[in-house]
Amino acid sequence: MEATLYRGRFAPSPTGSLHFGSLVTALASYLDARACNGEWYVRIEDVDPPRERRGASRAILKVLETYGLTWDGEIIWQHDRYDAYREALERLRGQGIAYPCTCSRKELAKHGHVYPGTCRYRTKDPDSLFAIRLNCDTEVIEFNDRIQGRQRFDMAELGDFIIARKDKLFAYQLAVTVDDAWQGITHIVRGSDLLDSTPRQICLQRHLNSPTPSYAHVPVITNLDGSKLSKQTMAPALQMNNPAPILIKALQVLKIPVDDTVEITNVNAILAFAIHYWSSNGLM
Numbered sequence: 001m002e003a004t005l006y007r008g009r010f011a012p013s014p015t016g017s018l019h020f021g022s023l024v025t026a027l028a029s030y031l032d033a034r035a036c037n038g039e040w041y042v043r044i045e046d047v048d049p050p051r052e053r054r055g056a057s058r059a060i061l062k063v064l065e066t067y068g069l070t071w072d073g074e075i076i077w078q079h080d081r082y083d084a085y086r087e088a089l090e091r092l093r094g095q096g097i098a099y100p101c102t103c104s105r106k107e108l109a110k111h112g113h114v115y116p117g118t119c120r121y122r123t124k125d126p127d128s129l130f131a132i133r134l135n136c137d138t139e140v141i142e143f144n145d146r147i148q149g150r151q152r153f154d155m156a157e158l159g160d161f162i163i164a165r166k167d168k169l170f171a172y173q174l175a176v177t178v179d180d181a182w183q184g185i186t187h188i189v190r191g192s193d194l195l196d197s198t199p200r201q202i203c204l205q206r207h208l209n210s211p212t213p214s215y216a217h218v219p220v221i222t223n224l225d226g227s228k229l230s231k232q233t234m235a236p237a238l239q240m241n242n243p244a245p246i247l248i249k250a251l252q253v254l255k256i257p258v259d260d261t262v263e264i265t266n267v268n269a270i271l272a273f274a275i276h277y278w279s280s281n282g283l284m
């Protein structure tokens, strides 16, 4: 069998149903995979039960189906992957680059967004509850983003980040990195709100000996006041009984002009047109 050269994924967190902005990023990731004859997977990132909304996973999958975004293979659920995250965590601790942090919220607030490495050099595990951070020290991470261009991040400016939380839950950064590697993801297309997560994930990939996928960060749709449209700001859920006009709007955001040669009431015809357009015009 020929090796797949492209393996993409959409990885929603079930904190609410999808809104228009997340449809746009799902669509970009889907179209890019399909235009490259690639595979496209769905991974439900349910590593944060306190923030999970009941029924959200089901609602998200229903939206993908309704909008014609069919995925390959089985859905991956992060709640099935805890052993793999634990193992990665142990590896990193074994390498001496992950360390317990007991800093309180109040202490952290004193330093703004950047963690100053306060707990880096402790010699034994504390008795109290602790989070685990990755020591990124003086690493500089560079990568080419297919949409945003060349990126350079000084990890000292981002600060050591949390890979396991005080409440014993695994952090998003760790779970994503472990799963992208395990699933053999080659191309990541996601919202630009995650642009500064990428250097953190590349840093983890280096320490876990995982390959670095290609990245493309799609500009995120904003509300009229410029704030991010998100499940948290209660962006309206997508309507389900007439997806075609909304799909066309989402394609316009991605600069794909759906003209009247396309049967504009048929979701599959619209997508076929979009895949074709994407393959001849490239991404955005």
Ligand code: GLU
Pocket: 010, 011, 012, 013, 045, 176, 190, 194
């Ligand atoms: N689960 C993350 C979110 O919904 C996205 C993860 C990713 O695409 O890397 O924001």
Ligand code: ZN
Pocket: 100, 101, 102, 103, 117, 118, 119
């Ligand atoms: Zn600390």
